[in-house]
Amino acid sequence: PVKQPDAVKEIRGPKAAQAYDADNQPTKALLGFARGQGVKVEDIIIKELGDIAYAIATKKEAGQATKNVLSESLLRFIKGIPFQRSMRWGYSEMRFIRPIRWITAIFGGEVVSIEFENVKSGKVTFGHRFLSSGPILLGSVEGYVEALRQAYVLVDVEERRDWIWEQIQRVATDCDGRVIRDDDLLEEVTFLVEYPTAFAGMFSADYLIIPSEV
Known part of the structure; x- marks a missing residue:
């Protein structure tokens, strides 16, 4: 509403x-x-x-405009996110998991006004640091996931996890190998990268030889 x-x-x-x-x-x-x-x-x-x-x-x-409610709530939400490890940047005492470079906040096609650590919200977001072509101007929230997907960022966690697993299985098949699934490792990798790509690496069999001293 x-x-x-x-x-x-x-x-x-x-x-x-x-x-x-x-x-x-x-x-x-x-x-x-x-x-x-x-x-x-x-x-x-x-x-x-x-x-x-x-x-x-x-x-x-009288009920407030939803946009104004979101403005206050989102700011509290950002400040309240707990991290086991965090960092400071610039001259601020604020701590976060990484420096905040931009804030994208949209409701009903309009910007939800937020300012946090001198960063103001807007309709612009960014994709993959190296693979995307530049800033992305969003017209609505509905187009966010697809716009980021086109910019090499998989926003949906489930999609990213499934994409990793599918790739691993495909690479293993191509190598006549077999994957031993490790859900904890899969979860960790899912949250490490925004556009995961699986590949097979090889090394010399010489490295499999155990020294005589051992």
Whole structure:
């Protein structure tokens, strides 16, 4: 949705027994509460919370634009990503797994405004450092995965993992070999490279000879 739904917020005030006097007139406690919340006394409701009744002020809050919510949430998300190892760059005290060079953030075809460590968000992203032809201007989120695929980056983790395994099996077949699957190693390689390519290497059989001393 372009906009978040409106919400009704309830603020708890004094206990009902302290909100009105014996003549059912609002006490100073209730008047002060209403004034502090910016509501009229007649709009205060009494509501039981547990076994105790309280004076409650209700406020209708208009839903924010989703783009603005994303702007705040994404920034918190980036800052909150945990890493076992991280690094600093430039003059900042900020630590991250690698220096942040660009931020691509789009919602509804528009840029979600974020600024992090002097890097501003935009619609531009980049593919493989050596194989791609340059910056990629994205019109929408829907085209992101395919645009990166064309630029030699497999964004989807499952696709990347399957692509590695298919290549390994094909290379092994060409060499009349057999692959012993190691899921932990496959997982590690999946997250090491953005456009994996399997190949077979060879070395001299001399290196298989164990020295007599051994």
